[in-house]
Amino acid sequence: MLRRALRAISALGTIEAVSPVYATSPIGFAAQPDFWNLVVRIRTELEPVSLLAAVKHVEVRLGRMPRFRDGPREIDIDVLQYDDVIRTEAPVLPHPRMQQRAFVLRPLADLDPDLRDPRDGTRWADRLAEVEGQGIERVADGAALLDLDE
Numbered sequence: 001m002l003r004r005a006l007r008a009i010s011a012l013g014t015i016e017a018v019s020p021v022y023a024t025s026p027i028g029f030a031a032q033p034d035f036w037n038l039v040v041r042i043r044t045e046l047e048p049v050s051l052l053a054a055v056k057h058v059e060v061r062l063g064r065m066p067r068f069r070d071g072p073r074e075i076d077i078d079v080l081q082y083d084d085v086i087r088t089e090a091p092v093l094p095h096p097r098m099q100q101r102a103f104v105l106r107p108l109a110d111l112d113p114d115l116r117d118p119r120d121g122t123r124w125a126d127r128l129a130e131v132e133g134q135g136i137e138r139v140a141d142g143a144a145l146l147d148l149d150e
Contacts, residue, residue, distance in 0.1 A: 014044075
């Protein structure tokens with residue numbers, strides 16, 4: 001599913017980097033398999049609102065079905081940050097809960113350890129200590145998924 005998502009995202013712009021893939025325990029509803037997470041940096045001409053709409057369309061094309069909050073899902077694609085844009089409407093940027101989630105911060109720090117929160121200049125990587133112990137395990141090389149010919 002991650003390979004298919006990368007293929008679809010590559011149609012929205014140029015994928016510049018892909019983090020390692022991490023397995024994490026589900027948050028909220030625990031009676032489901034672990035989630036696999038990665039972070040992608042993409043260069044795109046799409047504005048934030050259009051980018052969010054496009055990735056939500058990718059989710060639907062990949063078979064995401066509406067279910068209950070924090071429940072199982074086939075794919076979940078979020079826009080975490082867009083340059084130094086700060087927005088208070090959809091999409092809210094940076095993503096409003098990313099600083100609380102090791103499954104976002106760990107792969108983001110691997111991808112770009114110097115990337116900063118545009119709101120206060122704090123490196124996202126420095127926020128990892130605040131969310132240690134959330135059960136995250138590196139399981140694959142995300143860049144290997146970029147072989148889009150498969």
